[in-house]
Amino acid sequence: MKLSSKLTLFIAGSKLVTVLLFILVLPYLVKEIANQHTNFTLRQQQKKVMAIVHKNGLDDYLQGESSYGSYTLLKEEFIAFSPSAANVQIDTIKDSQRLIEGDTLNYRILSATFKYADKNYLLEIGKNTSISQYHKPLQRFALYGLITLIAMTMLIDLIFIRIIIQPLSSIIKTKLVNNDFPFRAEQLPVPTSTSDFKYLDDSLRLLMTQINDAFYKEREFTSNASHELMTPITILQNKMENLLDEEGLSDESAIAIVEMMKTVDRLKKITSSLLLISRIENEQYIRKEHVIPLQLFEEIIEEIKHRLEDKNISIKLNIAGDMEFQHVNRDLIYQLFFNLIHNAIKFNRQDGQITITGVTTADGCFQVQVSDTGIGIPKEDLPFIFNRFTKTNLSSQVGYGLGLAIVKSIAAYHAIKIAVESDIGEGTTFTLIFKFKTK
Template sequence: MRLRQKLVLLTTLSKGLMAGVLLLALPWAIEVFALRHTEARLRSELVKVRRRIERVGVTSFLRGQENDQRLHYDLLEDEFIELRRGRPGHRQPDTIATLPRRQQGALVDFRVLRASFEHDGRPYTLEIGKSMESVEDVYGLLRSFAAYALVFAVLSTLLIELGVITYLLRPVDQIVQRLRAVQGPTPPPLPPLQTSTWDFRYLDDTIQQMLQKIRRVFEQEREFIANASHELLTPISILQNRFENMLQAENLPEEAETQLVTSQKTLQRLTATLRTLLLISRIENAQFARPDRVDLRALLGEVVEELDYRLLDQHIRLHQQLEGAPTLAPANRTLLFTLFYNLLSNAIKYNRPADGRISLTGAPQPDGTYVLVIHNTAVRPIPAAQLPQLFERFRRFDDGRVEGFGLGLAVVRSVAQFHLIGIAAASDEHGTAFTLRLPPARPDAAE
C-alpha cells in the first residue's frame, strides 16, 4: 500500500473514530446542556418572582386566591408558578427535580425548582416549573444541529487534510518521476527539488549523491573495459599474424597445423568479444550520433533478408504483421540494425530444432508510442528468476550447446537505452517474447 493511501486511511479512520465517539457522547452532553439551561432559566424566573413579591407584597400576589395559594400556568401551559404558605419551622433548601404535574387532566413531567422563604415572618414555598416536553424539543433541535455540524466538520476537515496530504507528498511523486526518467546508470545532473520540507530535500540530496556515485563507478568500469579491450586487440592481432605466417610453412606437421587453426578460431572469438565490448562502451559513452529517420518496416525487412538462409536451414516460419508506419527519429540506423539482428538471431538460435515459428507484430498506441513484439517458439521457457538478469553481460541460461558469450542481449539493451526504447522479456511454455516500446518520432528529426 502506498504512503498516501496509508495516510488517507489513517485520517479516515481517525475521523470515523472521532465521529463515533462524538455521536455517542453528544446526546448525553446535549441533554445535560438543555437541563442546565432550563435550570438556569428557572433560577432567573425565581429571582424575578422574589423581587416582585418584595415590591408588591405577598398579599397582592395572592389576592383573589383561595387558601392563600396561587397556581398560574402560561398560555401554552408549558410553564407554571405556584406560591403557597409553608409550615412554620420547616425551612428547606432549594431543590430542582423532575416531578409530575396535572395538566388538562393528565400527568405531565415538569422540571420544578422549589424554594422556601419567609416574608413578614411567615413561611412560603415557591415552585417554578417548565414542561419537559418543551425541554425535549430544545434537546432534539440541538441534537439535530449538532449532528449536521459534526458531519460538516468531519467532511470538511477530511477534505482539507486530504488536500494537505496530497500537497505535502507532491515532492515524493516528483522524486519518483525523476528516478523513472533516469535512463541507464549515467543520468544527467538533476536540478534541486523545489520543496520546503527538510526531509524531502534530504532524501533528494541523498538520491543525487547515490546517483553520482553510481555514475562515477560505472564510468570507471566503462573506461576500464574500453581501455582493456582496446589494448588487448593489438596483441591478438599480432598473434593472428604470427599464426598465419606459421600456417604458410611447408614443413609444418599436421598436428601443429590443427592446433594453430584451433588457436586462430579462439582468437577470432576473443576478437569478436572485445569488439562487442568496445561497441557497448561506445554506445554507453554516447559516441554515436543519431542523424537518421528510420523506417522500421524497411529495416526489419533487411534484417529478415540477412537471416533468411538460417530460417530456411532450420525450417522456421516467420510471420510478420506491422500496423501503421513505425518510424524512429532521431536514430542511428546501423545500431538499430544490430539490435533487431541480435533479437531475431537469438529467436532463431534458441528456437525449436524443426518446425519452429517466429512472429513479429507491432501496433501504434494511443500515447504515440509503438509496441513491437518478437515472439519465438523456444525449446523451453526461461525461468522467471533469470529474466531480470537476461540483459546483463556474460549471462547465459542455456546448457552450453549454443556458442556465444552472452553479449548479444547486452548490446540490445545498450542500443535500446541509447534510443530511449523500453524493452522487456517474458517467457512461458508457449515461447519467449521480447516487447519493445518505441518512443514517438520527433517531427523535427532529419529525413
Template structure:
C-alpha cells in the same frame, strides 16, 4: 497508492470516526447538560422567589388567598405556593406529573419548604419535560451543525497543509526518480525546503546518483580502453597465424592446431568488436536522424540469415504491415538490433521449428514481435538475459553479448524491449516504439 492519498484517507477516516463517536454520545451528553441546566434554573428561580418574599412579604404572592399558583401560557413552567402543615423540612428535585387546567403534564419539579413568621410554606417550581427535551434536541442540532462545519474546516486545513508539507517529497520523486534517466547528466539542484528530512533524502539520493554515474563512467572507460588495447594484439596475432598457415614449410599436423587458434582469435575479435560497439553506443557516438521502413529491413536481415535457418530447417513466417516507417532512429543500429534478435531465435530454436515475425499498431504506438519455438528461457532468468555473458541453463552456454547489444541499442534509441518466454515452449521478444518514432 501515493503517500499523500494515504494520509488524506487516514485524515478523513479518523475525522469521520471521531465525529461518529461524538454524535453517538451526543444525545446522552446533551440530555445530561439540559437536565443539569434545568436543575440550576429551578434553584435560581427559588432564590428569586425567596428574595421577593423577603423584600415584600408573603402577602406579595397570596394577596388574601390561601394559596398561590401561576403557570406560563404554554404551561411550560409553573410555580405554586401554599401553607405547609408538616413539621419536617423538605427540599428535593423530582420528575412527577401535575394537573394544570385539566391537563396531566410531566414536569421536572423543585420542592422546597421555608418558614415566614413561624408559618411553614411549601414551594414548587416546575418545568415541563417536553420543553426540556425540545431544548436538548435544538442544542444537539446546533452542536452537530457547528461540529460538522469545524470538522470540514479542520479537514481542509489538514489536507492542504499535508499537501504543502509533502511538496518537497513530490519534487524529489519527479526530479530524481520519474523524470531522470540513466546515465544521470542533469546538474544537481539542491532541494529548497525547510524540512531537514527531505533535504537529507535529496542529498543522499543525489550522492548515490553521482556514485552510480562515476562507476558507470569508469566501466565505460575501462571497456573502451580494454577493447582498443586488445584489438591491436589480436589483429597482429591473427595476421601472424594467417602468414604461418601460408608457409609451405609448415608441417601438416600443425595446420589443424593453427585453424583452431584462428577460430578462437576470430571469436575473441568478435567479442572485442561487440564491446567496442556497446562502448560507442553508451558514449552516444551514433546519431538518430535516419528514416527506416521496417518491413524491407526485416526482409534484408532474413536474407542474410536464411542459410542459418535452412541448416535447422526452420520455417520463417513474416506478416508485417507495409506502411510502417520509423523516424529518429539510427539505421545501422536498428539493423543490428533486428539481426541479433532473429539470429538468437535461430540459434536457440529446435530443428524443424518456426520463427514468427509480426507487428501491430495500438494507441498511436507500434509493436514488433519476434517469436520462436525454441528451448525457451526460465522465468527466473528473464531479467538477466540482457546482462553480459549470463548463462542459459537449458543450453549451458552464455547468452554472450548479442542480447546485451540489443538492450544497449534499444535503450539508446528509446525502444522498450520485453521478453515473454517459458522453458521448452519458446520465446517472444516485443519491441515497443512510441508515437515519437512514428512522426517526423
C-alpha cells in the same frame, strides 16, 4: 493513491466522525446544560423565598392553611409549602412529573426541608423542563451547520495540503518520474521550506550523482579494458598462428595450440562485444540514417541463410515495403535484428519456423515482432535475459550471454521499447516498438 488524496480523505473522514459523534451526544449535552442552569435558578429562587419567609413569616404564604401551592399562569413554575416529619432532612434537586389539571408535566424540582416556629416544613420549587422537544430541531440545525463548516474547512485544508506537499510533487516529477538513466539533466534542488522535503531532495540528488558517477566509471573501465585487450589478444592470436606454421611441430602440440586459439577467439569475440556495447552507451554512433526494414531483413536472411538451411527452418516476412525507420544508425539496427534472428535460429527446433511481422500501431508508431517455435525461456529467467553474461537454464548452446545485452543497448540508444513473451516448448516472441513515426 496520491498522498494529497489520502490526507484529504483522512481529514474529511475524521471530521465527519467528529460531527456524527457530536450530533449523537448533543441531546445529552443540551440536557446537562439545561439542568445545570435550572439548578442554579432554583437555588436562587430558594434563597429569595427563604428570605421572604424570614422577613414576613410563613403565614404570608399559608394564610391560615396547613399547606400552600401556587403555579404560574402557563404552569412553567410552581412553589409549594407542606408540613414535614420532624426527623426528615431533605435537600435535593431532581426531575419529576406532576399531574396538573389533567396534564402530566415534567418538572425539575428543588425539595428542601426547613424549620419554622418549631415545626418542620417542606419547600418545593419546580421549573418546567420541556427542553426535550427541541432536541431534534437542535440536531438538524447542528448537522446542517457543521456540514457547511466541514465543507468550508475541507476546501481550505485541500488548498493548504496542495501547497504543503507541492515540493514533494516536484521532487517526484523531477527526480523519479520519466527520468531516464543515466541522468543527463542537471539535478537542481527543489525550493522548499520543509526540512523533511529538503532532506529527501538532497538525498535523492546525492544518490543520483553517485549512481551516475559509478555508471560512467564502469562504462569508462569497460571501454578502456576492452580497447586495451584487443591488441594483446590479436598479438597472441598471430603468435599462435605462427607456431602452427613451424616445421617439426608434433600433432599433440598442434592440437593444444588449436584449442588455445579457440579460447583466444572466444575472448576476442567477448571483448569485441563489450567494446561495441561501450561505444553504443557512449553514443559514438550517428543516428541520421533512414532504413527500409523490408530490405534490412532480406539482407539479414541472405547472410544467415546457411544457418536456416542447417535446421530446415522456414522464415516468414510480413512487413510492408513502404515502411521506414527514421533517424537510426543502420549498422546498429542491423546488428539488433541479426542477434534476434540468430537467437531464433539457435534456440529453434528442427523444421521450425520464424515469423517477422511489422505493423503500424494506433498512435502511428512502428512495431516489429520476431517470433520463433523454439525451446522457449523459463518465466523466472525472463527478467534477466538482457543482463550481460546471462544464459537461461535451457540454454545448452555455445554462447557468451552478450547477444541480448547488445540488443538492449541498441534499443535503449534508439529509444526503442522492447518486450518478451515466451512459453516453454512453444517459442519466444520479441516485440520492439519504435517511438518515432513511420513514413
